[in-house]
Amino acid sequence: MKISSRVITVEKTPVFFGDDSFIALKQLLKSLHISARRVFIFVDRGTKQYCLPVLYEKAGFLQGATVLEIEGGEQSKSLASAENLWSMLLAEGADRNSLLVNLGGGVISDLGGFVAAGFKRGMPYINIPTSLIGQVDASIGGKTAVNLGNIKNQVGFFYAPSGVVIFPGFLKTLPLEHLRSGFAEIVKIALVMDPPLWQRIRKQSVEKLLKMPSESKTWKELLAKAITIKNAIIRDDYREKKLRKGLNFGHTLGHAFEAYFMAGPGKPLLHGEAVAAGMICAAYLSSCKAGLPMSELLEIKEFIASGFSKFKVTEEVKQGIMDLLIHDKKNQQGGNRFVLITKPGHAKINVSCDENEISEALDFYQE
Numbered sequence: 001m002k003i004s005s006r007v008i009t010v011e012k013t014p015v016f017f018g019d020d021s022f023i024a025l026k027q028l029l030k031s032l033h034i035s036a037r038r039v040f041i042f043v044d045r046g047t048k049q050y051c052l053p054v055l056y057e058k059a060g061f062l063q064g065a066t067v068l069e070i071e072g073g074e075q076s077k078s079l080a081s082a083e084n085l086w087s088m089l090l091a092e093g094a095d096r097n098s099l100l101v102n103l104g105g106g107v108i109s110d111l112g113g114f115v116a117a118g119f120k121r122g123m124p125y126i127n128i129p130t131s132l133i134g135q136v137d138a139s140i141g142g143k144t145a146v147n148l149g150n151i152k153n154q155v156g157f158f159y160a161p162s163g164v165v166i167f168p169g170f171l172k173t174l175p176l177e178h179l180r181s182g183f184a185e186i187v188k189i190a191l192v193m194d195p196p197l198w199q200r201i202r203k204q205s206v207e208k209l210l211k212m213p214s215e216s217k218t219w220k221e222l223l224a225k226a227i228t229i230k231n232a233i234i235r236d237d238y239r240e241k242k243l244r245k246g247l248n249f250g251h252t253l254g255h256a257f258e259a260y261f262m263a264g265p266g267k268p269l270l271h272g273e274a275v276a277a278g279m280i281c282a283a284y285l286s287s288c289k290a291g292l293p294m295s296e297l298l299e300i301k302e303f304i305a306s307g308f309s310k311f312k313v314t315e316e317v318k319q320g321i322m323d324l325l326i327h328d329k330k331n332q333q334g335g336n337r338f339v340l341i342t343k344p345g346h347a348k349i350n351v352s353c354d355e356n357e358i359s360e361a362l363d364f365y366q367e
């Protein structure tokens, strides 16, 4: 892996990071022998309004590309949207030598990657993540998927992008709650993989950090660090046999929270908000089953609770979550599997937890 202050690259997929990443994109298109008229830019309503003008300004060479728009939001990550996009690509004359450019957050890169994997048995694509969650996690590593109903990421492929272009300037127009949601994935990366990163962020006030400009030194360093760690994991375990599983810390319950609130009642949770709650529960399970010291557990809870508002886990919510976990359990043979931590920065994967333990973890979250 080559790391400089501007560009981070790994062998498999080049990941360009920083203000000059569009220069690298131009070179990448040249090396792929792709001209703008064969490029299809996939956007949602928000990224069309806020990010496409920035892309045109920074990468004028893409002006002649065809724009494909969907409404956006987690509900759009469906087979119906994929079919719609495949039809649009066909109608616009795309073929296997065209290039799909996914300009957006995790929904756009997951869905766009899925569409690219399936279109004519596979067309190349590039991710240009515009959300924090996309920049530090979703856009890197070739995981593509759609949801089935409200069950997340049930159909998908490992299908690596030809490149990832990370321009921190996109974060300027990102609403605060989306920045907060993405920050949860940085906390996750720190807690499972990088003790110094955890030591660094736990000293910060989350609110103060979220209000700092995206071009500040602090943000650029945090982004570069998170991206570098994610890249290193993907390089060693692209197919998620072992190490990469650690990135699911907080996600077993996080996905269940997200699915439960997506189906109503009440306000849906953003992915990172659900993962933040899931990490508090996973930290509790870690203290019961993986030796995480109580002092660390309380510190993790206090830190996450200082940045993310808590939702109520009523008996009804608890039952709904348990029902969703039964679905998850069926897929895992022998209980719900959790990623736990023995101490911050050290993950233990595939730990089976029973219903009573999960119920206690939900009570601990609620306390």
Ligand code: GLY
Pocket (backbone or CB within 6 Å): 137, 138, 140, 141, 143, 244, 247, 248
């Ligand atoms: N988002 C978790 C992973 O890429 O494995």
